[in-house]
Amino acid sequence: MMNKTNKIKGILIDLDGVLYTGQQAIPGAPQALQKISSMGLRRRFITNTSTLSRKSLHRKLTKLGFDISLEEIISAPQAAIILLQQLSNPVCHLLLAEDVKQDFRGFQQSDEHADFVIIGDIGDAWSYQLMNRAFKLLIEGAELIAIHKNRFWQTEQGLQMDIGGFITALEYASNKKAALIGKPALDFFQMALSSIALPSSNVAIIGDDIDSDIAGGQAAGIAGILVKTGKYREDYLQASKTKPDYVIASIADLPALLKADCAPK
16 A cells, blocks of 8 residues: 555546446446545546547446436546637547537538648548548648547457557658657646646546556556456556556545545545
8 A cells, every 4th residue: 555545635537447448337336336435535537438429428327327417527628629629719520529619619620621630439430541541631721639549449249449550650651759648648637637626646547548647647646546447458458567556456446445545535
């Protein structure tokens, strides 16, 4: 047990693979959140998910039995919108799911000339034509924004390749580095810390991704709690240079850990 966990007053909770997989809640997850709330810890739900708008994501969580408010959810697409709002009338080329595109409708969009190419999850829609169009925009001057750069994710059918490989291909071809918006970007974690109004030393993150969740959180000074659900794989953990502060079977075990070691003092 690490001494810093005695200072925990807030929790950042990943969604996909931690609270649910596909359309199924992780066993005991809704009850675990209720117990965490009763302990008085502040909480935010942070996600790289870019297949659903924030409102659609909230509806899904509610349907799965989670008592979570819309304001508690901090998504990577939401962070991208905040970034774009700080710019002067940016023209965007969007490679995003149709539902998520609705959140970006306030920005100018073009398939021919763009200031930014913004890429998120588009499922089976990937094609050479889409990739080459994005490549041409990049070499003509557009900048690349990646909602996230995850390697893979857990589905009900098993592990599936995520968009990180597509981002890397475009970076290589265009000789441009993508601006990473979601986890493990430091700015994303700082946004979450600002929202929860706590310093990093008083916060822990619980996630299933050793790279995006745990390594990203620890780089921001946040304690990392890894769950053995979702995309967790023991061999991947053992090969990683990142060492979680805790490893637990699932979020169902989190209240007991918090009660023992992380309760507010």
